[in-house]
Amino acid sequence: MDRESKDILLKGPVAAAWNDASYVVKCFRAKPPEPILPVPGERNVLVTSALPYVNNVPHLGNLIGCVLSGDVFARYCRQRNYNVLYVCGTDEYGTATETKAIEEGLTPKEICDKYFEIHDKVYKWFNIDFDIFGRTSTTHQTSEPCIKTSNHLFLDLAKLQDPVNELFMKSSDQGVWSNNAKIITSTWLRDGLNRRCISRDLKWGTPVPLDGYTNKVFYVWFDAPIGYISITAGYIDEWEKWWKNPDEVKLYQFMAKDNVPFHTVVFPASLIGTKKPYTFLDSISSTEFLNYEDGKFSKSRGVGVFGNDAIDTGIPADVFRFYLLLVRPETQDSVFSWSDFAIKVNAELVNNLGNFINRTLTFLGKNYELVVPPVFPNDGDIHFLEQINVELQNYIENMEKCKLRDGLKCILSISKLGNGYLQAGEPWKLLKLNNNADK
Structure with missing residues (x-):
């Protein structure tokens, strides 16, 4: 010119x-050479998507609700020259994993290994560009179950209501929150927080490291969000530069609306309780639900389009990505037709x-x-x-x-x-x- x-x-x-x-x-x-660390003075964006359950094949609703949305936002941030770390992984603990293991005649570890590979294959085919895709499972001990009176560990949310409410008011005002996330969180806080049991009598999970809690594991919805931190720690020794750096890092989290209270109330409360300077949620993008034709996606009945089905259609992944973004249920339920x-x-x-x-x-x-x-x-x-x-x-x-x-x-x-x-x-x-x- x-x-x-x-x-x-x-x-x-x-x-x-x-x-x-x-x-x-x-x-x-x-993408910078690994490891990716926050850069002082730059816009550092920490992106997470809700950890998908490892006991099934993800369907298109799972994809747009968390991992695809997080991927698109992370790509946008990189194109804007922001410094980005996109963290995800499989959620491998809980009753559903043990039940699936019994159903297939495998151990929980074997089930997790099997479905981790399936998830990894599906996400790679969909061009999901994680910086870290890890797992929540760790070395554990097991014992024979028996019927007995059981003591459990509780998170006393009532004592943390004021700081959680303060964090909610600040974050939802200064950050970007989906409307449903605001409504769900404000409802929990309005009704008053109560003690919440965070342990379970299961063999498969993260052991409770306290005397008197032998053979108990943490409840998956208390344990799973901490997986973002542990997965990052498995990627880099200097994980605290992302997760204990609130002045330099903005945390964006992507999920479906049913995951909201565990990320806006329970997870922040557990971090606040440590009295350490964690990087708290800044923005949350929570979708409504994606339905399938005239009904709902159903894993048990095999209704809908699952990751392996999408691969088998011969339709390029980017075509599915395009349509899922076009019908992303941002403000109300939408339909894959x-x-x-x-x-x-x-x-x-x-x-x-x-x-x-x-x-x-x-x-x-x-x-x-x-x-x-x-x-x-x-x-x-x-x-x-x-x-x-x-x-x-x-x-x-x-x-x-x-x-x-x-x-x-x-x-x-x-x-x-x-x-x-x-x-x-x-x-x-x-x-x-x-x-x-x-x-």
Whole structure:
């Protein structure tokens, strides 16, 4: 672009568009060499997605509710040049794991090993780009069960209500919280917190390390969120730089709404109780539920699309990713429908976004050897850039608020504008008319 043309662009509302476009060139951040640590003075973002149960094959509702949403947000943050660590892993303890082991004639450890590999395969196929994908299981002891009077360990949430409420008010005001997360948490706090049992008489789990609690393990919903920390500690010795660094690190957590109180009340309470400077929840993105056709996903009845089914369809993973984001249940329950899947993929992914990318690259390849030529903007071009800038700003605002579905819609609006711009300008006709590619 020559200086005169650039001066035209830098006058008026389009200036922001030019500045944003210039920033985009340098903002794509390659994943740093391991280990990833917070960088003082930079925006450090710690992303977690709810730990999926390891005793089954994940279905599409599980994917969009946690791991895919966390992945998309982490990718966005890297593109904005933020320093990101995305943590997840399989939740391997609890009654359901023991029950599944009995059902399949395996030990709990064998069940966990089997389904960890299945989860890992599914997430890799879906291009989920974790920085850490670990496991919550550790070395444990077992003993023969017997019927007896049992003492249990309780977390006295009532004594922690005030600091938990204070954290909730601060975090939900300064961070980004889904509306359902605010409602669920405020309801728990309004009704008053009570003592909550955090131990179970099970053989499979994290042993309670106290005298008098032999053969007891921690309740999975007390234990599981701590897995974010233990998984990070398994990745790097300097885990405290992420998890005990509230001044430098912002924690974003992704999950379905049924996981909310354990992340906004129980987990923060257990951290507050230590009286240590942990990195507390800053923002939470909790979805409603994704249903399947006219009913619900059901693991027991085999209803819905599961990870292995998606792989077997032959449909590329990115097509599933696109549609799941388009119907992400951000404010209310939504539905995965095969007929709607076909309509949306053809209309938006293929005919809109795909068409825009294809015709643009084809035109540049055919006429300019894939090098963008100098720009000589007219009034129509400047108006077009102003429209693009509006959508770009909307995209950034939505993504910063974890509104991933609305962010995708902004991208589709940009490609629609691009298609309209090409169709109206018909640059291929101008080239033929002038017989000069420089025009």
